[in-house]
Amino acid sequence: MSDEFDGMYETFKALLDLFPPSEAVKRLEQLGVSPDVVERIRERHEQQTIRIRELEEPHAVVMDNRDTWYTGPQPKDKCWPAVVDLLRKDGWPQDPAITSLDDSSTRIVSLLNHPKEKAFSTRGLVVGYVQSGKTTNFTSVMAKAADRGYKLFIVLAGIHNGLRRQTQARLVQQLVEPNPSMWSQLTGLEKDFTPQENPASYFGKSNKTRVLCVVKKNATVLRKLARWLEKASDYLEDCPALIIDDEADQATVATKSINPLIRDIMSSLPKSAYVGYTASPFANLLIDPSAKDLYPEDFIVNLPKPQGHFGTEVLFGRYALDGEDPEQVDDGYDMIRSVPDEDVPCVRPGTRADVESFEPVITDTLRRAIEYFWLVTAARRVRGTGNPHSTMLIHTSVNTSVHNSFGRPLKHLRDRSARGLSDPAFLSRLRALWEQETARVPAEDFGETMVPFEDLVPELPRVLDSCRVIMDNSSSEDRLDYENGPVVAIAVGGNTLSRGLTLEGLSVSYFVRAVSAYDTLLQMGRWFGFRNGYADLPRIWMTDELAEWFRHLATVETEMRRDIDIYMTEDETPLTFAVRLRTHPALRVTAAAKMRGAVTAASSYGGKRVQTHYFHTNADWLRGNIDAARTLVSTSVARAVKVEDRPAEGRYVFRDVPHDVVIAFLKSYKFHEKSPENDADLIIGYIRKRVAIANSLKRWNVAIVGNPRGNGDDFTFASNVSVGLNSRARLAVTNPDPDFADIKTLMSRRDAAVDLDGDTGKLTEKGIMSMRRNKLPDTGLLVLYPIDKVSEPSPSKKLRAPLNAADHVIGVGLVFPSPWDTDSEVENYISADLSNVRIEDEDYSLLDSEDA
8 A cells, every 4th residue: 555655646746747736636636546545645745845834944934825836856856966966076065055955945946836837927035145155046946946847047147247157157067067958048158148039949849948048137138138038928828937136136126227127028928936136135125015026025035044154243243133142242253454544545536536547555554455365375375275266355446447546556566575575574574464363363263273474485476476466347358267277366346346256265355445235235245255274364454434334234134134034933924024124324224226115214113122332432422421311310219109229239220200201311311323223303202102192101110230339430320329330341443433432232131121020030032022011011111321431341352442431331221112003103214314424336337238
C-alpha cells in the first residue's frame, strides 16, 4: 500500500508541473484514484506547504489566500542543481549558506503564481542587505522558476552599463552555460535589448527554451522592449514571465519615464510576476498601495542576514530600539576614521559654479587613507587568503569632472611613494600608521593573525607598481574590470560605483559626499559585504556628521526589519503594512519624487517611547533644563495623588500628576534640535488631542531615575527629593563639537516599568507593554534622568569619551500608552528642515539616454 501511495504521490508531483494543486487533485480523481489515497496525497502536500510557509527564515508578510504550490526542488530539476554545483566550487558550505539560500529562494518561488494558471499579475518585494548576495538569491529564484515552467525572465539591472553587464555575466555563467539547450538570450554581454525579428522563434509553442533578457532601467531600452512584446502578444498568452527588478528602489518608484514603462511591459504579459529586490525599501513601501502601481501588494520577504556580513550596524553601531537593553547594543567596530570639516573643500567643490575649475588637494587624511590601503593590500598578500582583488573607493561627488580631476594628483602620490620606499623617514611613517591601526582593531578579534610590518614591507614595491588609478564614471573609458587577474585599484567615482556594482576586495573607503535620502545613503555603502580573510582590516574615512547619519540609519533599518517580522506574526497583509520610519533632521526618508503617496513620517505617539540622546553641553542650555526639571518635580510633589520614595534604588514616582503640569514642563524644557522625534510642539499637540478626543492622557506618572545617594555627587530636585547622578558617556569622535554630545541611549527597558507594581525586572518588552495596557491604559509616564556632567566611560567602552558638560545634564524619557482607534485622528506630521543642508541627489539624467 505504501509503495502504491508513493507512486501516486510522484504522479501527483508530475501533475503539479502541468496544473495548479486544486486542478492536479481533480486529475487524480479522474484517473480513478481512491478518495482515501487522494485525501492522503492532499494532506502530504498540505504538510509540505505548511513547512514552506513556516520556515524560520526568511520572514514574510503575505496577502491572504495565496496558494502555496511550490514545495521545493525535485530530482529531475536542471537549473537549480547547476547553481548549487557552481556555488560549491566557489567554496560555499552546505550549512548554513546553501541551505539558507535554498530555503529563502523556495519561499519566494512559493509566493509566485503557478505557471499554468490562466492569468496573473503578481507584485512582491524582497528586502536584503547591501552587498549581501541578493543577486545569488534572485538567480536561485529564477533557476527554480525555470525548472517549474516559467518561460520569460526579464531582469532590470540598474541604470548603468557596468551593473547590467556584471548581472548578464553572472546569469549566463550560472543559468545559461550549465544548460545551454534550455536557454535563449535577448541580450548579451556587450549589447542591451534590441528588437528581434521573429517573436515566434522565442515564444511559439514549438519553442521550449527559457528566454533571458537583462536590461538597464533606461527609457529608450524599455520602450523598445515594451513595443516588441506588444507585437508578440499573440504568442505570450501561455508565457509565464518573471520580472526581477534589481535595486528596485532606484528609478523604478515614481520616476516619470521608467515606472509607466515597467507597467506597460507587465500589461503585455498576461502571466507576469514582478519581484523587486532592494536593500533600502523605503521608497517601495511609500508607494500609495491603492494606486495602480508597483506597491508589493502580494508579498514582502525579509531575507536573513548572512553569516559574516558587514552591515551598517556592525560598522557604525546603532541606538537601542524600544525594549532593548542599551548595554547589549554594540557601538560598532573601531573602523571609522574622521575627516575634519576643513578637509572637505579640498576634496569636493563648494558650489556647482566651482565644479569646472576644481582642483583637489591630497589632504593628510586622504594621504593617510591611501597609504593605509597600500599597507592592507601588502598584508593581504602576506596572508594569501580571501579575495585576490584589492580596491579603494574615493567618493566625494557625483560630478564626473570632479572625479577626473583626481587622476593627476593621485598618480603623482603613487609614483612619489614608490620612489620613497627606500627613504627611512617614509618607512617609519608607514610603520607608525600600521601599528596604530592594528592596535586599534586587534586581528585576533576576527580570528586572524596580525601581519608584522617587517613581513609586509617586501610586498610594497609590487603593490605600488600594480596599483591603478581609475576614474569609473558614466563618461570614462577606463572601468574596473575584475575578469583578467588580480586587481589593485584606487577607484574614484560616483553613481556607477555606488549602486549594485560589487567592488571586489574593497578594504578602504574615503567618503565625504553629501546625500539627503535614507536609501541613497544606504546604497552608497559599497563597504558593506563580506570580508573573508581580512575582516580586521577595512577602514572608512568620513566626516563625523556622516558617521552619525549612518548610525541613525542603522537604527532605522533595524527597526524596519523588526517591524516586518512583527507584522508577519500579527496577520498583517502588505496592503495594511506601514513601516514606521524614523526621521532625521538632515535626511529625507527618500527622494521627494518617490514620496508622492506618503508624507515624511507620522508622529502618532501611541505605544511609543521617546527619549533624549542628543544634548548641548553649554551652561546656559543645561541650566535652563535643570530649572525646568526642578519646577516639574516641585509641582509634582504638590499636585500628585501619591508620592513614592525608593531611596535604595535612587528612584521616585509621583503618581497621577495632571497633564497640564507635564505640558508646562515640555514648554520650558529644551530638546536638542537634531532630535525631530522629540518635537515638544508635536508631543504637546498629541497629548491635548488625545485628552480631548479619547479622554486619555489626562493623568501622568512622573518618575526620577538616578542612583542611591551618597555614592558620589547627589542631585537635588526639590526639598527632600535627591538622588545620585547617572553616568552616560558620550560617543567618541575625532573632531568633537564642543557644544554637542550623543549618549546614544538613555532609557533601559526596566525604566519603562518604574511606575508598575511588583517584580518587573524580568518582564520582556511585550510583558511591560501588556502590563501597562492592563494597569495604566490611559496614563503617560515621564522619566527624568540627572546625568553627571563628567560621566567617565567604563574601560571596556573603547568608542566612548567623557561627557564633560558645563553642568549636569537632564535626560527625559516619555512612555505613551498604547494607541487607541482615535489615534489616526491625532496624527501630526514631522518634516525635516533641509534649508541648511547641502543636498546632492542621484543623477537620473541617464534614464532617457542611449548610453548609460
